[in-house]
Amino acid sequence: MADSAYLAEPAYAVPGPPASNLADILERVLDKGIVIAGDIKIDLLDIELLTIRLRLFVASVDTAKKAGIDWWETDPALSSHAARNALQDENRELRERLAVFEERGTDAVPDLMEKERRTT
Numbered sequence: 001m002a003d004s005a006y007l008a009e010p011a012y013a014v015p016g017p018p019a020s021n022l023a024d025i026l027e028r029v030l031d032k033g034i035v036i037a038g039d040i041k042i043d044l045l046d047i048e049l050l051t052i053r054l055r056l057f058v059a060s061v062d063t064a065k066k067a068g069i070d071w072w073e074t075d076p077a078l079s080s081h082a083a084r085n086a087l088q089d090e091n092r093e094l095r096e097r098l099a100v101f102e103e104r105g106t107d108a109v110p111d112l113m114e115k116e117r118r119t120t
Contacts, residue, residue: 033059033067 035057042050057069064070076086 029058030060031063033057033063 035055037056038054040050040052040054041048057064057067059067073081
């Protein structure tokens, strides 16, 4: 009987920080944001061969926008809206070039193509 009373949980609270689950911690990190920075250097006989600087910003989209970070909105590989804009820009440029060709006539096409080839 005495052994079972000894193994029972104590009636008083254990001192220390309040327990948090992973969801609470993740919510706090995404709400406030966290920056992790580090450098990796590879030296051989006191000669620096390689330096890699790592910067990691973990935050929610809203927190990142507040910090002025929104590169995913303008990257065509990550945003269908940005891809659509890039395609529209390319189409507009091609239409302008076609209008120049049509305006000058078919005789000027080889000269314009050569000029375009030299500029790109």
